[in-house]
Amino acid sequence: MIEVTEKKDYRLVTNEMRLEFAAVSDNEAFARMAVSAFIAPLNPTLEELSDVKTAVSEAVTNAIIHGYGNRGRVTDRVQMNCELRGSILEVEVVDRGVGMEDVNRAMEPLFTTRPEWERSGMGFAFMEAFMDELEVFSEPELGTTVRMYKKIGLGGWIVSEE
Amino acid sequence: MDEDYKVIDNYLMIRMPAEVDHHQSVDISKRADRYIVSKQVGNVVFDFERTTFMDSSGVGVILGRYRKISCFGGKVYAVNAGSRIRRLLLLSGLENIVELVEK
Ligand SMILES: Nc1ncnc2c1ncn2[C@@H]1O[C@H](COP(=O)(O)OP(=O)(O)OP(=O)(O)O)[C@@H](O)[C@H]1O
């Protein structure tokens, strides 16, 4: 796996959680619910909630079906790490699956290696559209890390300011 | 569930589940194709009334059914698609493939 070993500065971190779950499709809904619950204290708007859930669903689904080849093995693991710095959410989805040769190509809209599974090649495009920032690290045979950022709860802040 | 699939004339009506993700989409496509083949329906109508979540898997379901039926002149329709689902369809370039129906 790509080790991202910058030393973490915890001074600005206001909350953090780490999850590890089996790479089976039931856990796609679980991951969405977990991230929703994690950001609930920030009073996200419905739209923000949908945006984050969609992006997480895309990343987790990719880990399960592409990273681990859709084989549904309980011993294959996906990690989801969430962190808040004030109202900035960071979500990291990590798999130790097959990885990608060419990340830039994979991120092009409509690019898919699995048309036979009815994948449409829109996953990365949705992550990009619904989050503020997206970073993808991947190495063949080692796995993939998707990291996304989004500012949450602007609606709530505006209301409480009035 | 099979009560969510109905054939009316030449249309297969599918009541989409609350959450359309990869986990659900495999089953939807399989069931839909069974109806398309066995009842020989030409068109598919996706009803999103109950749907509160969808990701790219839903795009795959719609596109997959379109590919199955369009070569015989069939069409796909979306009913009760809220703004969220419309946005996903637009982002994926499906606006020329799916006919949005107001109910
Ligand atoms: N975690 C991963 N491990 C290995 N390959 C990946 C991973 N995530 C994405 N890919 C590769 O990148 C391609 C594009 O991913 P993207 O999510 O954009 O589309 P898709 O998953 O193929 O289709 P869709 O998400 O629309 O169902 C995939 O087809 C796959 O080849």
Ligand SMILES: [Mg+2]
């Ligand atoms: Mg995908």
